[in-house]
Amino acid sequence: MPISPYPSLTAALLAWYDRHHRDLPWRVSPLRQARGERADPYHIWLSEVMLQQTTVQAVKPYFLKFLSLWPTVKDLAAAPVEDVMAAWAGLGYYARARNLKKCAEAVAAEHAGIFPDTEEGLRALPGIGDYTSAAVAAIAFDRPAAVMDGNVERVISRLYAISDPLPGSKPAMKAKVRALTPEERPGDFAQAMMDLGATICTPKRPACALCPFNGDCLALKEHDPERFPEKVAKKEKPVRQGAAFVAVSQEGRILLRRRIDSGLLGGMTEVPTTAWTARADGGSTPDHAPFDADWQMAGVVTHVFTHFELRLTVFRTRTETEIATNGWWHAVTDLDSQALPTVMKKAITQAIPLAFTRDGG
DNA sequence: TATTCGTGGCC
DNA sequence: TGGCCAAGAAT
Structure with missing residues (x-):
């Protein structure tokens, strides 16, 4: 029997993802990847920016509208900024739209319309931070970047029963993600962690019986996965x-x-x-x-x-x-x-x- | 490190 | 029904 190239948790998650991944407009499924299809960096970047603090259901129609209006990053770079803001209207966090336009212009003018293929190169662009640079590097370019969003924070905090509150516990959680991220299929691994957090390891009433980590999850062993992740109290709204x-x-x-x-x-x-x-x-x-x-x-x-x-x-x-x-x-x-x-x-x-x-x- | 940035859906 | 939450970034 061949030795798995992955930690066992990683292998279990990828096997789960092969069967239970979500179909999303910007995603290339494992089956399509096996047929030689690759994710389009423009599509991945556009979707990731839209998905910042925004639900998949809200993003879908906007993503399709943007692709229809501006099929390539060069098209977006050439568009009037007023048109981009009007197309973004209703999605919220409007600095994202201004930075989206700036980023497209930078890719078109400074990178010949080709997105940088490393975490560091992406991180230098407007509107691309720690999460998005890692996500695009992993999903679009197969880089083994440690991708950590709110879903991953929830999964990791439960798997290891991390009691320290966010955001202080973020570096420790990132180290756990890094240890689990494989050299092979890092993009699928990142998307699998996020799908798991979105569909199984949910904030309320997680479906632990269906989780590929349920034999290893320390929060489940303690009988209270819902209490993770701990967060610092937020102040009231004036x-x-x-x-x-x-x-x-x-x-x-x-x-x-x-x-x-x-x-x-x-x-x-x-x-x-x-x-x-x-x-x-x-x-x-x-x-x-x-x-x-x-x-x-x-x-x-x-x-x-x-x-x-x-x-x-x-x-x-x-x-x-x-x-x-x-x-x-x-x-x-x-x-x-x-x-x-x-x-x-x-x-x-x-x-x-x-x-x-x-x-x- | 803490604050400022939208919106809609959910229970 | 109101608090919570969603693939966070910029400053």
Whole structure:
């Protein structure tokens, strides 16, 4: 009997992956790899950036839309940044879209349209950090990089019953991943760890009976895998308030602006708003409207961001002339072409309930 | 090391 | 129903 080239845990996981891997639009399955197909580095990179802190189900339609609009990294590099932001609208964490464009430009201009094939080379590109550089190196280029995301942290913390809380325990967990990562099939190993975390070793009610690690898992031996991974307590979310102003002209156009490139919703499109402050009375009056008009209160929209909750009082008015010192007027029936984040779509819908329906209200 | 960055689904 | 979570990066 030949000696396995892998640690036994690694071999068990790869065997599980061969039978139970998920089919994903950017993935080349083990069977297709055996027929000689290779993962496309552009597809892997694009999917990995979209998947940062984002679920597979949310990413799928965006991934297919981007490939349709921009089939190669050179196409993406040549695209207007406004088009990229509009295509990304709704997916969140918009710095990813700005860095995606910068990264495509760097690959096109400095690497002749070919992605670097090492972890270090990838790590130097915009929007590519520790996780994404390792993931692309392993999945697209068969480099034995140690890939650790939230799924892997959960699997490893349970397998070894690591009690120290994240993020402090990250280096120790990374060492465990490195020891398990094989020279052969490192990309499949990384994807297998993440599939395992997504489908078996889930945060709540893990399906330990189906897990290839269930004979070795220390958390399972202790009868409480759900308590891992431990995490440091997070602080509570403050509430901020502000006002948003929806002006519609007689021609059926709405006043829009572009947010500055840095910070929250950077580079995205918005309706005029006040600053969002912690003051309880901020935003309840139309004092800071973009121009004098008969502003009517349309309602209050609540939106929860990562680190604060926003209560936005929405005002609306109809104008005869299209006054605008900064910004532009855009047809209400064509708002899908704009880079409007979800909170702005909520505000517009509060003022114009049918804005995003077929007839545009 | 700690904070800032979206959004939607889930129980 | 509200807290938790998702293939994290930049600063």
